[in-house]
Amino acid sequence: MRKQSYRVCFCFQRRFRLTAAEAPADVKSIFDKYSENGVMSADHLRLFLVEVQGEENATVEEAQGLVDGFHELKHLHLFYRRGISLETFFKYLLGDVNAPLDPKIGIHHDMTDPLSHYFIYTSHNTYLTGNQLSSDSSDIPIIRALQGGVRVIELDLWPNSAKNNVYVLHGRTFTTPVELIKCLRSIKEYAFTASEYPVVITLEDHLPANLQALVAKMITQTFGDMLFSPGSELLTEFPSPESLKRRIIISTKPPKEYLEAKKVKVKEGKSEKGHSSAEDDAWKKEVGDFKQNNDYDKADDVDGESVENDEEDEEDLKIQQQTAPEYKNLIAIPAGKGKGRLQDWLRVDPNSVRRLSLSELVLEKAIAQYGTDIVSFTQQNLLRVYPKAIRVASSNYNPLSAWMHGAQMVALNMQGYDKSLWFMHGMFRANGGCGYVKKPDFLLNSGSNREAFNPRAILPVKTTLKVTLYMGEGWYYDFSHTHFDNYSPPDFYAKVGIAGVPADTMKKKTKQIEDNWIPTWDELFEFPLTVPELALLRIEVREYDASGKGKLAGQTCLPVWELRKGIRAVPLYSRKGEKYKCVKLLMRFEFV
Structure with a gap:
């Protein structure tokens, strides 16, 4: 050799x-x-x-x-x-x-199964630079997301009637628009800088037929042969990530399904209002009851994040009556809830596959009532979960519950910089950071002879992860920690824990090391794990302050199932997920 x-x-x-x-x-x-x-x-x-x-x-x-x-x-x-x-x-x-994850093995999961067999790195309202209410829409966050390995980009399409053009923005808010063509060109340029595996563009369409045709022209001219389109054929199974390398995939509701969904919403709006009144009231308190302009207030959010009055819904239905066939032919992954109620949405059609979108609140309700149905649905179809509307500051929900039930597209606000986003970073450090992580077998195999996975079931311990935190170093010379006083060493302590199924989730804390740039803890923690395949190791180092909360001095989140045994150097990241130049922890990982 x-x-x-x-x-x-x-x-x-x-x-x-x-x-x-x-x-x-x-x-x-x-x-x-x-x-x-x-x-x-x-x-x-x-x-x-x-x-x-x-x-x-x-x-x-x-x-x-x-x-x-x-x-x-x-x-x-x-x-x-x-x-x-x-x-x-x-x-x-x-x-x-x-490093704790082997940099040499790269992409090592089987990438030849259908898309529905993978967790996919997914963003929500990718084009926003900040909050959901008043920030700018831009292609810069899209570029940043793609460079970070995100594989699902969301664009909300609204008409600019004055210029017969299409804007991307968060409708019925004060967010400034960006031209769709600019976003498409940036996606083309940066789609495969971090990963060769397919990029899915989910569209929320609020357009009349003539602008749908314009969008179809923009997309085909921009992406050309990069586009994956099954044509008029109805997919009975999704292609694999391997077969779709360097391809762009369009996913949205076909016009017919869009119209049917809006008709159902018009009829059911009042009866469903009781279920969402708390969220609606909170939203109104945050943003008020306002309209931005006539171009942007005529249609519901395709995913049902907001509800307008019946007259506006009926007007929008009239606008949408004529649809552009060339636009419909671009849709490789059809989306839609279909007719009926929640359980009906989760029914599996053996002759076709689709994408279903649920808000985090609807997902909670679905889990409580139909948890095993969700797992069965996601073995063949795609489930996208998105944040509730009142997350104005671009905060996020905990993605683990959705992943535990097989949801592939767990969409988070990339502007959120919170613990939920740290979990997302941890999940997609797996499999070489390519943006696709193979789901564990128990989320893929169920049927008449096997019950679907239940993350709340009491299961035996499969393995125990022993974590020894020896020491940390590098803070003094990493100038990104501007809140430190160079002449007064910090008082460091660390939190080490597991994020996973309820039985595995726990958090432990080290002693506080006073006045030392190179803290030495030398503490051992043990974590018994019933489902290590869905466990993330959480690590935070904080500088003690009088408030008791402590200032963040670095964090990371690692997929337990890909941890390397032994003594390892664990790099830390900032709140925004930026890797520090020198800051590391020396740790030991053992499985017993």
């Missing part, structure tokens, strides 16, 4: 540079075990990789490649030609090559 060479990057610092004396006791003990006369050879390093790090296929050649990488830095007088010292070993453990 060809000898491999690795370049290891460390944040070496004039002050606060870590030394061997500061290595945790476990690290010193392990080095003593896997070294001879103070030197760890390539053979010793390979044994460490196999026995401690769980890298069973590690070879001497790979270990020698690591040693050679260290020797490229021999001018720092940390290295021996025969192997590596404790100091070097300690620095290796804190290096980027020793």
Whole structure:
């Protein structure tokens, strides 16, 4: 096998540079075990990789490649030609090559199953730069989302009658518009910068037939052969992500279904008002009862986030009576609830597949009444979940409940910067960060002989994750932490927990380390897991303050099912999900 060479990057610092004396006791003990006369050879390093790090296929050649990488830095007088010292070993453990998720394996899930078998990285109102009420609409958030690996982009389409054009904006709010063509061109340019797997564009259509035809022309001219279109054929099964690489997919309600859904809403608006009155009242308190202009107030939100009066609904129905066939032919993933009530929406048609959209509130109701039906529905069809309307500040709901029931498109506000979005980041760090994560088998296999998965069922413990938090470093030299006083070391503490099914969800806290830029906790936590396939490891480091809440000093969220065993360097991120340059935790992960 060809000898491999690795370049290891460390944040070496004039002050606060870590030394061997500061290595945790476990690290010193392990080095003593896997070294001879103070030197760890390539053979010793390979044994460490196999026995401690769980890298069973590690070879001497790979270990020698690591040693050679260290020797490229021999001018720092940390290295021996025969192997590596404790100091070097300690620095290796804190290096980027020793990440908790294996950077070498990349995309490793089977990508040949139907789209319905995957969780898909999904954004809500992707075009907004800030809050849902008054921020600007722009292509910049769309670009940022695509660069971050998001695979489902949402565009709300509204007419600009004065210019016979189409705008993208959040209807019946004060958000400023952006031209649709600008968004489409940016999607084309950036769609596959982070991942080659397909990008789905979900459209909320509030357009008359002539503008539908214009949209169809824009889309076909912009994307050309990149577009996936099944034509007039009705899909009985979704294609696979592998077969759709570098393809753009359009998903919206076909005009016929759009009109039927609006007719149902007109008839049922009053009877359903009792179920949503609390949300409607809260929305009115937040944004008032206003109209933006005549171009934007004629149609309901396609996903049913708001309800206008019956007269406006009837007027919009008249506008939509004539539909553009070329627009309908673009729809590769049809959406719609169909006729009837909630349970009827979840019925599976063996002859066709579709996308169903539910608000977080409707999903809660559906879970309470028809939880197993949702799981069965999502084995063949796509379920999209979106935030309730009163999340004006672009906050988010907890996505885990939707994922536990098989929902593929759990749409969050990318502007939210909250814990829910951290969970989203954690989920889609899996599978090489390609934006598609294969659902566990128990969410895919059910039938007459097997009950659908119930996340609230009492299940036996499958494995116990043991997490040792040794220490943290890098804060002093990461200037993104502008709230720190360089002359007064912080008082750091950490929170470590699991986000998953109710039985697995828990959170624990370390002791507080006072006045130290390099906090050393050396604490062990154990997490018994009944469903490790849906568990996310949550880590937060905070600086203690008098309020008791603590200022965030870094966070991360990691998919438990892809954690590497052993002692690992865990990078931390800001509240906005930006990776810090130097800040890391040294941790150990064991499964027993």
